[in-house]
Amino acid sequence: MEKLTTYWELFEQLKQEIKAARVHAVLTVNAQMLELYWKIGHAILQQQQQEGWGAKVIDRLATDLRTAFPDMKGMSARNLKYMRAFAEAWPGFVQVSLAQSQAIPASAEASKIVQAPLAQIAWYHHITILDKLKGQEERLFYIRQAALNGWSRNVLVHQIESRLHERQGKLQHNFPSTLPAVQGDLAKELFKDPYKFDFLQLSEEAQERDLENALVDNITKFLLEMGRGFSYVGRQVHLEKGGQDYYIDLLFYHLKLHCYVVIELKIGDFKPEYAGKMNFYLSAVDEDLKTGDDSPSIGLILCKSKNKVTVEYALRDMNKPMGVAEYELTEAMPLELQGELPTIEALEQELEKEIVAPVKPLDQKLQLLKDLLAQVSREEEVQQEKDHAALRYLFDDVLSSLIVRINQNLADVFPLFNTVWLNRQVNQTAKPDYTTEEFKEMLEAGNTVYQIGLSLWMDGFKKAGTKAFSVSRDLIFTLEKFKYAVGPDRDESWLEKLYHQQWPEEELEALADRWCEVVIEDVTYSLNRIK
Numbered sequence: 116m117e118k119l120t121t122y123w124e125l126f127e128q129l130k131q132e133i134k135a136a137r138v139h140a141v142l143t144v145n146a147q148m149l150e151l152y153w154k155i156g157h158a159i160l161q162q163q164q165q166e167g168w169g170a171k172v173i174d175r176l177a178t179d180l181r182t183a184f185p186d187m188k189g190m191s192a193r194n195l196k197y198m199r200a201f202a203e204a205w206p207g208f209v210q211v212s213l214a215q216s217q218a219i220p221a222s223a224e225a226s227k228i229v230q231a232p233l234a235q236i237a238w239y240h241h242i243t244i245l246d247k248l249k250g251q252e253e254r255l256f257y258i259r260q261a262a263l264n265g266w267s268r269n270v271l272v273h274q275i276e277s278r279l280h281e282r283q284g285k286l287q288h289n290f291p292s293t294l295p296a297v298q299g300d301l302a303k304e305l306f307k308d309p310y311k312f313d314f315l316q317l318s319e320e321a322q323e324r325d326l327e328n329a330l331v332d333n334i335t336k337f338l339l340e341m342g343r344g345f346s347y348v349g350r351q352v353h354l355e356k357g358g359q360d361y362y363i364d365l366l367f368y369h370l371k372l373h374c375y376v377v378i379e380l381k382i383g384d385f386k387p388e389y390a391g392k393m394n395f396y397l398s399a400v401d402e403d404l405k406t407g408d409d410s411p412s413i414g415l416i417l418c419k420s421k422n423k424v425t426v427e428y429a430l431r432d433m434n435k436p437m438g439v440a441e442y443e444l445t446e447a448m449p450l451e452l453q454g455e456l457p458t459i460e461a462l463e464q465e466l467e468k469e470i471v472a473p474v475k476p477l478d479q480k481l482q483l484l485k486d487l488l489a490q491v492s493r494e495e496e497v498q499q500e501k502d503h504a505a506l507r508y509l510f511d512d513v514l515s516s517l518i519v520r521i522n523q524n525l526a527d528v529f530p531l532f533n534t535v536w537l538n539r540q541v542n543q544t545a546k547p548d549y550t551t552e553e554f555k556e557m558l559e560a561g562n563t564v565y566q567i568g569l570s571l572w573m574d575g576f577k578k579a580g581t582k583a584f585s586v587s588r589d590l591i592f593t594l595e596k597f598k599y600a601v602g603p604d605r606d607e608s609w610l611e612k613l614y615h616q617q618w619p620e621e622e623l624e625a626l627a628d629r630w631c632e633v634v635i636e637d638v639t640y641s642l643n644r645i646k
Contacts, residue, residue, distance in 0.1 A: 146234035149201075149241070152189075153208045156198030163199075171637050173199075174604075175572070175587035182543040189238075192604065200245050204254065208233055235262035240271055247275050256280045264343045273339075282307040286415075287423060288438035289430040298410055299436075302372060308440035310340055310417060315444045323382045327351075327364055330380075344371040354399045363396055374410040375400050378417060385421035385439055387429040397435040411435070417442050500596055503558045505614040509592060509599075510554050510567055513618050514539050517569060517590070520627035528638060532586075533575030540570045540589070567592045571634065576641075586637045590630050601626065603633055 159173065177192040184190065202208070232255070233241075240261055248254045257280065261271050286306035290299035314336045315329045330337045331350055338345055348366040355361070365378040377396050381389060393414040400412045414437035426439045518537060522529075529535045539549050541557065543566060558564065568591040575585070593600045593608070600608035609629065612618075 145237060149208070149234055149238065152198045152238065153202050153205070155195065156200070156202030157206075159195065159199045160202050171586055171588075171641065174589075175585070178543065178570070178587070178589055185543060197242050197245060201241055204245060204251070205233060232259050232262050237268075239268055240266075243268055243271055243275070247272070253280050256283075270339065277311045277313070279307070282309060282311075286438040286440050287421075287426045287430070288436070289433055290436055290438070293434060293436035294411065294413075298372065302413060302436070305342060305344065305369070305372065306415065306438055306440065307342070308438075310440055310442045312337075312340065312442050312444040317444060321382065323364070323380050326380050326382060330365070341367070344369050345376065346370060348375070354396070354403065356399055361396070361399070363400070366400075369413075372410060372413070373408065375404055375412040377412060377414045379414070381416065381418040383419050385416065385418040385426055385429075387425060389416050389418075390429040390433055390437065390439075393437050394433050394435045397437065401435075413437065415440065501594055501599070501614050506558060506564060506567070506594070507551075507555065510539065510541075511551050513592075513623070514567065514569060516618075516623050517627050517630075520624060521569070521571075521631060524627060524631040525634065528635070529573070531577060532573040533577060534573070536570070536572040536574075538570055540566075540568050542566055565594055567594065573638075586634070586641060588630075588634050588637060590626075603630065 159176070163172075173195045174192045177190055177195050180190040180195075181187075236258060240258075244254050244257055248257065257271065257275060260266070260274065260279070260283075264270075266274065284304050284306070285308040286303065287308065288303065288306070290302050293299075294302060312330070314333050315326075317325060317329060327350060334347060338347065346368045348368055350365050352363040352366040353360060354363065363377055364380045367376040367378065368374070369376050377393065377400055379389065379393055379396070393416055397412045397414050405412060412435075414435065416437065416439045418439065418441055421439055421441055430437065430439070518539075521537060539554075541549065541554060541564060568589055571586075571588050571590075573586045589603065591602060591604060593602075598611050598613050600611045602608035602610075609626075
Protein backbone atom coordinates (compact mmCIF):
# COMPACT_ATOMS: atom_id res chain seq x y z
CA MET A 116 0.00 0.00 0.00
CA GLU A 117 2.90 2.32 0.76
CA LYS A 118 4.31 1.87 -2.74
CA LEU A 119 0.90 2.61 -4.28
CA THR A 120 0.62 5.78 -2.19
CA THR A 121 4.10 6.85 -3.28
CA TYR A 122 3.25 6.18 -6.92
CA TRP A 123 0.09 8.26 -6.79
CA GLU A 124 1.95 11.08 -5.07
CA LEU A 125 4.48 10.99 -7.92
CA PHE A 126 1.65 10.83 -10.47
CA GLU A 127 -0.10 13.87 -8.95
CA GLN A 128 3.18 15.80 -8.84
CA LEU A 129 3.91 15.09 -12.50
CA LYS A 130 0.35 15.94 -13.46
CA GLN A 131 0.63 19.35 -11.81
CA GLU A 132 3.98 19.99 -13.52
CA ILE A 133 2.55 19.09 -16.92
CA LYS A 134 -0.45 21.37 -16.36
CA ALA A 135 1.87 24.21 -15.32
CA ALA A 136 4.05 23.65 -18.38
CA ARG A 137 1.00 23.71 -20.67
CA VAL A 138 -0.24 26.95 -19.13
CA HIS A 139 3.23 28.46 -19.50
CA ALA A 140 3.37 27.39 -23.15
CA VAL A 141 -0.03 28.93 -23.89
CA LEU A 142 0.92 32.18 -22.17
CA THR A 143 4.24 32.28 -24.02
CA VAL A 144 2.59 31.78 -27.43
CA ASN A 145 -0.05 34.38 -26.58
CA ALA A 146 2.60 36.89 -25.52
CA GLN A 147 4.53 36.34 -28.77
CA MET A 148 1.39 36.81 -30.86
CA LEU A 149 0.45 40.00 -29.00
CA GLU A 150 3.99 41.29 -29.45
CA LEU A 151 3.73 40.66 -33.21
CA TYR A 152 0.34 42.36 -33.39
CA TRP A 153 1.69 45.34 -31.46
CA LYS A 154 4.65 45.70 -33.81
CA ILE A 155 2.37 45.57 -36.86
CA GLY A 156 0.01 48.12 -35.34
CA HIS A 157 2.88 50.34 -34.22
CA ALA A 158 4.42 50.32 -37.69
CA ILE A 159 1.10 51.29 -39.29
CA LEU A 160 0.49 54.00 -36.70
CA GLN A 161 3.98 55.39 -37.10
CA GLN A 162 3.73 55.61 -40.90
CA GLN A 163 0.30 57.23 -40.76
CA GLN A 164 1.52 59.82 -38.27
CA GLN A 165 4.89 60.56 -39.90
CA GLU A 166 4.22 59.99 -43.60
CA GLY A 167 0.54 60.92 -43.77
CA TRP A 168 -0.60 57.57 -45.09
CA GLY A 169 -4.36 57.26 -45.45
CA ALA A 170 -6.50 54.76 -43.56
CA LYS A 171 -7.24 52.86 -46.79
CA VAL A 172 -3.65 51.69 -47.05
CA ILE A 173 -4.62 49.13 -44.40
CA ASP A 174 -6.87 47.41 -46.93
CA ARG A 175 -3.97 47.05 -49.35
CA LEU A 176 -1.64 45.91 -46.60
CA ALA A 177 -4.14 43.26 -45.50
CA THR A 178 -4.35 41.88 -49.04
CA ASP A 179 -0.57 41.77 -49.47
CA LEU A 180 0.05 40.16 -46.08
CA ARG A 181 -2.52 37.45 -46.74
CA THR A 182 -0.91 36.87 -50.11
CA ALA A 183 2.50 36.50 -48.50
CA PHE A 184 1.14 34.31 -45.69
CA PRO A 185 -1.96 32.50 -47.06
CA ASP A 186 -2.11 30.04 -44.14
CA MET A 187 -1.90 32.71 -41.44
CA LYS A 188 -5.12 33.93 -39.85
CA GLY A 189 -5.75 37.35 -38.36
CA MET A 190 -4.49 39.54 -41.21
CA SER A 191 -7.82 41.02 -42.27
CA ALA A 192 -8.15 44.79 -42.62
CA ARG A 193 -10.44 44.87 -39.60
CA ASN A 194 -7.88 43.07 -37.43
CA LEU A 195 -5.07 45.33 -38.65
CA LYS A 196 -7.09 48.32 -37.48
CA TYR A 197 -7.40 46.69 -34.07
CA MET A 198 -3.62 46.16 -34.04
CA ARG A 199 -3.15 49.88 -34.70
CA ALA A 200 -5.58 50.72 -31.88
CA PHE A 201 -3.78 48.26 -29.58
CA ALA A 202 -0.40 49.90 -30.24
CA GLU A 203 -1.91 53.34 -29.78
CA ALA A 204 -3.55 52.37 -26.47
CA TRP A 205 -0.44 50.68 -25.03
CA PRO A 206 2.66 52.44 -26.41
CA GLY A 207 4.83 50.76 -23.77
CA PHE A 208 3.73 47.17 -24.42
CA VAL A 209 6.82 46.54 -26.53
CA GLN A 210 9.55 49.18 -26.38
CA VAL A 211 11.72 49.19 -29.51
CA SER A 212 15.01 50.98 -28.98
CA LEU A 213 16.15 53.78 -31.24
CA ALA A 214 19.22 51.76 -32.16
CA GLN A 215 17.09 48.85 -33.36
CA SER A 216 14.79 51.12 -35.38
CA GLN A 217 17.92 52.36 -37.18
CA ALA A 218 18.96 48.78 -37.98
CA ILE A 219 21.80 48.86 -35.41
CA PRO A 220 22.11 45.67 -33.31
CA ALA A 221 20.72 45.98 -29.79
CA SER A 222 20.39 43.58 -26.88
CA ALA A 223 17.15 41.67 -26.32
CA GLU A 224 16.67 43.42 -22.98
CA ALA A 225 16.96 46.85 -24.57
CA SER A 226 14.85 46.06 -27.61
CA LYS A 227 11.69 44.86 -25.94
CA ILE A 228 9.87 44.99 -22.63
CA VAL A 229 6.70 42.91 -22.44
CA GLN A 230 4.22 44.05 -19.80
CA ALA A 231 2.92 40.98 -17.95
CA PRO A 232 -0.77 41.84 -17.38
CA LEU A 233 -1.41 42.69 -21.04
CA ALA A 234 0.36 39.55 -22.25
CA GLN A 235 -1.73 37.22 -20.08
CA ILE A 236 -5.09 37.73 -21.77
CA ALA A 237 -6.14 36.67 -25.25
CA TRP A 238 -6.32 38.93 -28.30
CA TYR A 239 -10.12 38.85 -28.45
CA HIS A 240 -10.20 40.03 -24.83
CA HIS A 241 -8.10 43.02 -25.91
CA ILE A 242 -10.47 43.70 -28.82
CA THR A 243 -13.42 43.68 -26.42
CA ILE A 244 -11.67 46.10 -24.05
CA LEU A 245 -10.68 48.44 -26.90
CA ASP A 246 -14.25 48.45 -28.21
CA LYS A 247 -16.08 48.94 -24.93
CA LEU A 248 -13.74 51.14 -22.87
CA LYS A 249 -12.03 54.44 -23.63
CA GLY A 250 -10.20 55.36 -20.42
CA GLN A 251 -6.72 53.95 -19.84
CA GLU A 252 -7.27 53.25 -16.14
CA GLU A 253 -10.54 51.42 -16.81
CA ARG A 254 -8.92 49.31 -19.51
CA LEU A 255 -6.00 48.36 -17.28
CA PHE A 256 -8.38 47.47 -14.44
CA TYR A 257 -10.26 44.92 -16.56
CA ILE A 258 -7.05 43.56 -18.10
CA ARG A 259 -5.67 42.84 -14.63
CA GLN A 260 -8.93 41.36 -13.41
CA ALA A 261 -9.32 39.16 -16.51
CA ALA A 262 -5.76 37.88 -16.13
CA LEU A 263 -6.16 37.29 -12.38
CA ASN A 264 -9.55 35.58 -12.58
CA GLY A 265 -9.19 33.76 -15.90
CA TRP A 266 -12.38 35.30 -17.30
CA SER A 267 -13.81 34.10 -20.58
CA ARG A 268 -14.72 36.78 -23.11
CA ASN A 269 -18.41 36.54 -22.18
CA VAL A 270 -17.63 37.00 -18.50
CA LEU A 271 -15.41 39.96 -19.37
CA VAL A 272 -18.24 41.58 -21.31
CA HIS A 273 -20.61 41.01 -18.39
CA GLN A 274 -18.21 42.56 -15.89
CA ILE A 275 -17.65 45.60 -18.11
CA GLU A 276 -21.37 46.12 -18.66
CA SER A 277 -22.01 45.82 -14.90
CA ARG A 278 -19.39 48.58 -14.31
CA LEU A 279 -17.30 46.42 -11.97
CA HIS A 280 -14.54 49.06 -11.78
CA GLU A 281 -17.00 51.46 -10.13
CA ARG A 282 -18.09 48.85 -7.54
CA GLN A 283 -14.94 46.95 -6.62
CA GLY A 284 -13.49 48.03 -3.28
CA LYS A 285 -16.45 50.33 -2.47
CA LEU A 286 -17.86 48.34 0.46
CA GLN A 287 -18.64 50.26 3.67
CA HIS A 288 -16.80 48.37 6.44
CA ASN A 289 -14.94 48.51 9.72
CA PHE A 290 -11.90 46.50 8.56
CA PRO A 291 -9.21 49.01 9.74
CA SER A 292 -10.26 48.60 13.37
CA THR A 293 -11.00 44.85 13.31
CA LEU A 294 -8.42 43.23 10.99
CA PRO A 295 -4.64 43.38 10.59
CA ALA A 296 -3.58 45.92 7.98
CA VAL A 297 -2.64 43.43 5.26
CA GLN A 298 -5.77 41.32 5.79
CA GLY A 299 -7.96 44.43 5.88
CA ASP A 300 -6.55 45.87 2.65
CA LEU A 301 -7.06 42.57 0.83
CA ALA A 302 -10.61 42.20 2.16
CA LYS A 303 -11.44 45.74 1.07
CA GLU A 304 -10.40 44.99 -2.51
CA LEU A 305 -12.33 41.71 -2.69
CA PHE A 306 -15.74 43.09 -1.72
CA LYS A 307 -17.86 45.49 -3.76
CA ASP A 308 -20.90 47.74 -3.53
CA PRO A 309 -23.48 47.39 -4.97
CA TYR A 310 -23.75 43.74 -5.96
CA LYS A 311 -25.53 43.11 -9.26
CA PHE A 312 -28.05 40.29 -9.11
CA ASP A 313 -29.51 41.06 -12.53
CA PHE A 314 -29.84 37.33 -13.19
CA LEU A 315 -32.76 37.27 -10.70
CA GLN A 316 -36.35 38.37 -11.14
CA LEU A 317 -38.29 38.98 -7.94
CA SER A 318 -41.54 40.83 -7.35
CA GLU A 319 -41.92 43.61 -4.79
CA GLU A 320 -43.71 41.12 -2.49
CA ALA A 321 -40.66 38.82 -2.37
CA GLN A 322 -39.37 37.89 1.09
CA GLU A 323 -35.81 37.27 2.28
CA ARG A 324 -36.26 33.51 1.89
CA ASP A 325 -37.31 34.06 -1.75
CA LEU A 326 -34.11 36.01 -2.35
CA GLU A 327 -32.05 33.31 -0.65
CA ASN A 328 -33.70 30.53 -2.68
CA ALA A 329 -33.15 32.42 -5.93
CA LEU A 330 -29.46 33.02 -5.19
CA VAL A 331 -28.83 29.37 -4.30
CA ASP A 332 -30.72 28.22 -7.41
CA ASN A 333 -28.35 30.43 -9.44
CA ILE A 334 -25.27 29.60 -7.39
CA THR A 335 -22.87 29.69 -10.36
CA LYS A 336 -23.89 33.21 -11.35
CA PHE A 337 -23.97 34.21 -7.68
CA LEU A 338 -20.37 33.04 -7.20
CA LEU A 339 -19.33 34.86 -10.36
CA GLU A 340 -20.74 38.09 -8.99
CA MET A 341 -19.16 37.52 -5.56
CA GLY A 342 -15.76 37.19 -7.20
CA ARG A 343 -12.77 34.91 -7.22
CA GLY A 344 -12.00 32.84 -4.12
CA PHE A 345 -15.50 32.52 -2.66
CA SER A 346 -16.46 28.90 -1.92
CA TYR A 347 -20.06 28.07 -1.03
CA VAL A 348 -20.42 26.21 2.30
CA GLY A 349 -24.17 26.15 2.91
CA ARG A 350 -27.46 27.92 3.59
CA GLN A 351 -29.41 28.20 6.82
CA VAL A 352 -26.32 26.98 8.66
CA HIS A 353 -27.34 25.97 12.19
CA LEU A 354 -25.78 27.51 15.29
CA GLU A 355 -26.80 26.66 18.86
CA LYS A 356 -26.04 29.16 21.65
CA GLY A 357 -27.60 29.46 25.09
CA GLY A 358 -30.00 26.65 24.37
CA GLN A 359 -31.48 28.46 21.37
CA ASP A 360 -31.19 27.74 17.64
CA TYR A 361 -29.91 30.30 15.14
CA TYR A 362 -29.52 30.00 11.37
CA ILE A 363 -27.12 31.87 9.10
CA ASP A 364 -28.61 32.79 5.72
CA LEU A 365 -25.52 31.91 3.66
CA LEU A 366 -22.05 30.76 4.66
CA PHE A 367 -18.98 30.96 2.41
CA TYR A 368 -15.27 30.38 2.82
CA HIS A 369 -12.77 32.62 1.07
CA LEU A 370 -9.70 30.75 -0.12
CA LYS A 371 -7.43 33.79 -0.33
CA LEU A 372 -8.52 35.45 2.91
CA HIS A 373 -8.53 32.04 4.66
CA CYS A 374 -11.67 32.84 6.58
CA TYR A 375 -15.39 32.17 6.76
CA VAL A 376 -17.70 34.80 5.26
CA VAL A 377 -21.17 35.10 6.80
CA ILE A 378 -23.82 36.68 4.54
CA GLU A 379 -27.11 38.02 5.84
CA LEU A 380 -29.81 38.95 3.31
CA LYS A 381 -32.21 41.81 3.99
CA ILE A 382 -35.06 42.59 1.65
CA GLY A 383 -35.42 46.22 2.76
CA ASP A 384 -33.39 49.13 4.13
CA PHE A 385 -30.41 48.67 6.45
CA LYS A 386 -31.19 48.95 10.16
CA PRO A 387 -28.57 49.43 12.93
CA GLU A 388 -29.67 46.28 14.76
CA TYR A 389 -28.51 44.19 11.77
CA ALA A 390 -24.90 44.96 12.73
CA GLY A 391 -25.41 43.67 16.28
CA LYS A 392 -26.91 40.44 15.01
CA MET A 393 -24.02 39.97 12.56
CA ASN A 394 -21.52 40.56 15.37
CA PHE A 395 -23.21 37.74 17.31
CA TYR A 396 -23.08 35.36 14.32
CA LEU A 397 -19.39 36.05 13.71
CA SER A 398 -18.53 35.33 17.35
CA ALA A 399 -20.39 32.03 17.13
CA VAL A 400 -18.74 31.00 13.85
CA ASP A 401 -15.28 31.87 15.18
CA GLU A 402 -15.93 29.69 18.21
CA ASP A 403 -17.63 26.72 16.51
CA LEU A 404 -16.17 26.55 12.99
CA LYS A 405 -12.95 28.54 12.84
CA THR A 406 -9.71 26.59 13.29
CA GLY A 407 -6.24 27.75 14.28
CA ASP A 408 -5.27 28.15 10.63
CA ASP A 409 -8.24 30.39 9.81
CA SER A 410 -8.32 34.16 9.95
CA PRO A 411 -11.17 35.99 11.73
CA SER A 412 -14.53 35.49 10.04
CA ILE A 413 -15.99 38.40 8.07
CA GLY A 414 -19.64 39.42 7.81
CA LEU A 415 -21.44 40.88 4.81
CA ILE A 416 -24.92 42.37 5.19
CA LEU A 417 -26.71 42.68 1.83
CA CYS A 418 -29.61 45.13 1.83
CA LYS A 419 -31.92 46.57 -0.78
CA SER A 420 -30.80 50.06 0.25
CA LYS A 421 -28.79 51.79 2.98
CA ASN A 422 -28.03 55.16 4.48
CA LYS A 423 -24.26 55.65 4.57
CA VAL A 424 -24.31 57.69 7.78
CA THR A 425 -26.45 55.08 9.55
CA VAL A 426 -24.07 52.31 8.43
CA GLU A 427 -21.04 54.28 9.59
CA TYR A 428 -22.41 54.71 13.12
CA ALA A 429 -23.70 51.12 13.28
CA LEU A 430 -20.27 49.64 12.44
CA ARG A 431 -18.12 52.07 14.40
CA ASP A 432 -17.88 50.20 17.73
CA MET A 433 -18.38 46.63 16.48
CA ASN A 434 -15.40 44.40 17.32
CA LYS A 435 -15.96 41.92 14.49
CA PRO A 436 -15.05 42.67 10.83
CA MET A 437 -18.10 43.31 8.69
CA GLY A 438 -19.42 45.42 5.85
CA VAL A 439 -22.74 46.55 4.42
CA ALA A 440 -23.54 46.61 0.70
CA GLU A 441 -26.60 47.14 -1.44
CA TYR A 442 -27.78 44.72 -4.12
CA GLU A 443 -29.60 45.37 -7.37
CA LEU A 444 -31.84 42.93 -9.20
CA THR A 445 -34.40 42.77 -11.99
CA GLU A 446 -37.90 43.01 -10.67
CA ALA A 447 -40.54 40.72 -12.14
CA MET A 448 -43.81 42.17 -13.44
CA PRO A 449 -46.60 42.08 -10.81
CA LEU A 450 -49.13 39.32 -11.47
CA GLU A 451 -52.06 41.74 -11.56
CA LEU A 452 -50.45 43.60 -14.47
CA GLN A 453 -49.45 40.57 -16.51
CA GLY A 454 -53.03 39.91 -17.64
CA GLU A 455 -53.65 43.59 -18.45
CA LEU A 456 -50.77 44.13 -20.86
CA PRO A 457 -50.80 42.94 -24.48
CA THR A 458 -48.69 39.96 -25.44
CA ILE A 459 -45.56 40.27 -27.56
CA GLU A 460 -47.40 38.62 -30.46
CA ALA A 461 -50.21 41.19 -30.26
CA LEU A 462 -47.72 44.06 -30.19
CA GLU A 463 -45.92 42.68 -33.24
CA GLN A 464 -49.17 42.41 -35.18
CA GLU A 465 -50.09 46.01 -34.39
CA LEU A 466 -46.63 47.29 -35.27
CA GLU A 467 -46.70 45.51 -38.61
CA LYS A 468 -49.89 47.41 -39.45
CA GLU A 469 -48.36 50.80 -38.72
CA ILE A 470 -44.66 50.55 -39.45
CA VAL A 471 -42.73 49.55 -42.51
CA ALA A 472 -39.40 48.31 -41.20
CA PRO A 473 -36.29 49.69 -42.95
CA VAL A 474 -34.38 47.19 -45.03
CA LYS A 475 -31.07 46.48 -43.35
CA PRO A 476 -27.95 45.37 -45.29
CA LEU A 477 -28.22 41.99 -43.58
CA ASP A 478 -31.80 41.60 -44.75
CA GLN A 479 -30.73 42.48 -48.29
CA LYS A 480 -28.05 39.79 -48.25
CA LEU A 481 -30.46 37.23 -46.87
CA GLN A 482 -32.98 38.09 -49.56
CA LEU A 483 -30.33 37.72 -52.27
CA LEU A 484 -29.46 34.30 -50.92
CA LYS A 485 -33.14 33.31 -50.82
CA ASP A 486 -33.56 34.46 -54.43
CA LEU A 487 -30.57 32.39 -55.49
CA LEU A 488 -31.82 29.30 -53.71
CA ALA A 489 -35.24 29.77 -55.31
CA GLN A 490 -33.57 29.44 -58.72
CA VAL A 491 -32.46 25.89 -57.92
CA SER A 492 -35.09 23.57 -59.33
CA ARG A 493 -33.45 20.16 -58.85
CA GLU A 494 -31.40 18.70 -56.03
CA GLU A 495 -28.66 17.54 -58.41
CA GLU A 496 -28.04 21.15 -59.41
CA VAL A 497 -26.94 21.98 -55.88
CA GLN A 498 -24.48 19.10 -55.99
CA GLN A 499 -22.66 20.48 -59.04
CA GLU A 500 -19.08 21.18 -57.94
CA LYS A 501 -16.69 23.73 -59.35
CA ASP A 502 -14.82 22.49 -62.42
CA HIS A 503 -12.40 23.91 -64.96
CA ALA A 504 -15.16 25.08 -67.27
CA ALA A 505 -16.94 27.03 -64.53
CA LEU A 506 -13.71 28.64 -63.31
CA ARG A 507 -12.64 29.63 -66.85
CA TYR A 508 -16.07 31.19 -67.39
CA LEU A 509 -15.65 33.30 -64.25
CA PHE A 510 -12.07 34.26 -65.09
CA ASP A 511 -12.47 34.87 -68.84
CA ASP A 512 -16.02 36.17 -69.22
CA VAL A 513 -17.16 37.58 -65.89
CA LEU A 514 -13.94 39.28 -64.79
CA SER A 515 -13.21 40.62 -68.27
CA SER A 516 -16.72 42.05 -68.55
CA LEU A 517 -16.36 43.67 -65.15
CA ILE A 518 -13.05 45.28 -66.15
CA VAL A 519 -14.74 46.87 -69.18
CA ARG A 520 -17.58 48.26 -67.07
CA ILE A 521 -15.27 49.50 -64.30
CA ASN A 522 -13.09 51.32 -66.84
CA GLN A 523 -16.20 53.01 -68.23
CA ASN A 524 -17.52 53.98 -64.80
CA LEU A 525 -14.20 55.39 -63.58
CA ALA A 526 -13.08 57.00 -66.84
CA ASP A 527 -13.01 60.43 -65.17
CA VAL A 528 -11.17 59.18 -62.07
CA PHE A 529 -8.26 57.20 -63.50
CA PRO A 530 -6.58 60.20 -65.28
CA LEU A 531 -6.17 61.93 -61.92
CA PHE A 532 -3.47 59.43 -60.91
CA ASN A 533 0.05 58.81 -62.22
CA THR A 534 -0.36 55.03 -62.10
CA VAL A 535 -3.51 52.92 -62.46
CA TRP A 536 -3.45 49.13 -62.27
CA LEU A 537 -6.66 47.14 -62.75
CA ASN A 538 -6.03 43.43 -63.29
CA ARG A 539 -7.27 39.95 -62.54
CA GLN A 540 -5.84 38.08 -59.57
CA VAL A 541 -5.70 34.41 -58.54
CA ASN A 542 -5.28 33.10 -54.99
CA GLN A 543 -4.70 36.65 -53.66
CA THR A 544 -1.90 37.16 -56.17
CA ALA A 545 -2.21 39.98 -58.71
CA LYS A 546 0.25 40.94 -61.41
CA PRO A 547 0.09 43.20 -64.50
CA ASP A 548 0.37 40.35 -67.02
CA TYR A 549 -1.94 37.66 -65.57
CA THR A 550 -3.30 36.09 -68.74
CA THR A 551 -6.07 33.67 -69.61
CA GLU A 552 -3.49 31.18 -70.84
CA GLU A 553 -1.62 31.26 -67.53
CA PHE A 554 -4.85 30.61 -65.66
CA LYS A 555 -5.66 27.69 -67.96
CA GLU A 556 -2.21 26.18 -67.39
CA MET A 557 -2.64 26.54 -63.64
CA LEU A 558 -5.88 24.56 -63.75
CA GLU A 559 -4.45 21.84 -65.98
CA ALA A 560 -1.45 21.49 -63.68
CA GLY A 561 -3.81 20.59 -60.84
CA ASN A 562 -3.19 23.70 -58.74
CA THR A 563 -5.94 24.53 -56.27
CA VAL A 564 -7.76 27.77 -57.01
CA TYR A 565 -9.61 29.07 -53.97
CA GLN A 566 -10.01 32.71 -54.99
CA ILE A 567 -10.09 34.89 -58.09
CA GLY A 568 -10.95 38.53 -58.48
CA LEU A 569 -9.95 42.03 -59.51
CA SER A 570 -7.26 44.23 -57.96
CA LEU A 571 -7.25 48.00 -58.40
CA TRP A 572 -4.28 50.18 -57.45
CA MET A 573 -4.23 53.94 -58.07
CA ASP A 574 -1.04 55.73 -57.06
CA GLY A 575 0.23 59.32 -57.15
CA PHE A 576 -2.61 61.84 -57.15
CA LYS A 577 -1.36 64.47 -59.63
CA LYS A 578 -3.08 67.56 -58.25
CA ALA A 579 -1.79 66.88 -54.74
CA GLY A 580 1.80 66.82 -55.93
CA THR A 581 2.61 63.75 -53.91
CA LYS A 582 3.44 60.15 -54.79
CA ALA A 583 2.39 58.92 -51.34
CA PHE A 584 -1.30 59.30 -52.11
CA SER A 585 -2.73 55.94 -53.14
CA VAL A 586 -6.04 54.07 -53.23
CA SER A 587 -6.41 50.29 -53.45
CA ARG A 588 -9.45 48.04 -53.58
CA ASP A 589 -10.14 44.38 -54.41
CA LEU A 590 -13.21 42.55 -55.67
CA ILE A 591 -13.00 38.97 -54.44
CA PHE A 592 -14.68 35.79 -55.72
CA THR A 593 -14.22 33.28 -52.86
CA LEU A 594 -14.59 29.80 -54.36
CA GLU A 595 -16.09 27.00 -52.30
CA LYS A 596 -17.05 23.46 -53.33
CA PHE A 597 -20.60 24.07 -54.55
CA LYS A 598 -20.91 27.87 -54.54
CA TYR A 599 -18.91 31.06 -54.50
CA ALA A 600 -19.28 34.41 -52.72
CA VAL A 601 -18.54 37.84 -54.21
CA GLY A 602 -17.57 40.93 -52.22
CA PRO A 603 -14.93 43.60 -51.56
CA ASP A 604 -13.15 41.38 -49.05
CA ARG A 605 -12.83 37.70 -48.22
CA ASP A 606 -14.67 38.37 -44.96
CA GLU A 607 -17.51 40.38 -46.53
CA SER A 608 -19.74 39.00 -49.31
CA TRP A 609 -22.42 40.88 -51.23
CA LEU A 610 -24.00 37.85 -52.91
CA GLU A 611 -23.55 34.14 -53.53
CA LYS A 612 -23.99 32.05 -56.68
CA LEU A 613 -23.91 28.41 -57.76
CA TYR A 614 -21.36 27.49 -60.41
CA HIS A 615 -23.88 26.56 -63.10
CA GLN A 616 -25.63 29.93 -62.87
CA GLN A 617 -24.78 32.49 -65.53
CA TRP A 618 -24.27 36.24 -65.11
CA PRO A 619 -26.91 38.31 -66.97
CA GLU A 620 -25.80 41.71 -68.26
CA GLU A 621 -27.87 43.57 -65.69
CA GLU A 622 -26.26 41.65 -62.81
CA LEU A 623 -22.76 42.38 -64.11
CA GLU A 624 -23.61 46.05 -64.45
CA ALA A 625 -25.10 46.19 -60.94
CA LEU A 626 -22.00 44.51 -59.43
CA ALA A 627 -19.63 46.84 -61.27
CA ASP A 628 -21.63 49.89 -60.17
CA ARG A 629 -21.67 48.81 -56.55
CA TRP A 630 -17.94 48.16 -56.48
CA CYS A 631 -17.17 51.48 -58.19
CA GLU A 632 -19.23 53.26 -55.53
CA VAL A 633 -16.87 51.81 -52.91
CA VAL A 634 -13.83 52.99 -54.88
CA ILE A 635 -15.25 56.50 -55.22
CA GLU A 636 -15.85 56.59 -51.46
CA ASP A 637 -12.18 55.65 -50.93
CA VAL A 638 -11.00 58.44 -53.23
CA THR A 639 -13.35 60.97 -51.63
CA TYR A 640 -12.11 60.07 -48.16
CA SER A 641 -8.49 60.55 -49.22
CA LEU A 642 -9.25 63.86 -50.94
CA ASN A 643 -10.89 65.18 -47.79
CA ARG A 644 -7.78 64.26 -45.81
CA ILE A 645 -5.58 66.20 -48.27
CA LYS A 646 -7.86 69.25 -48.03
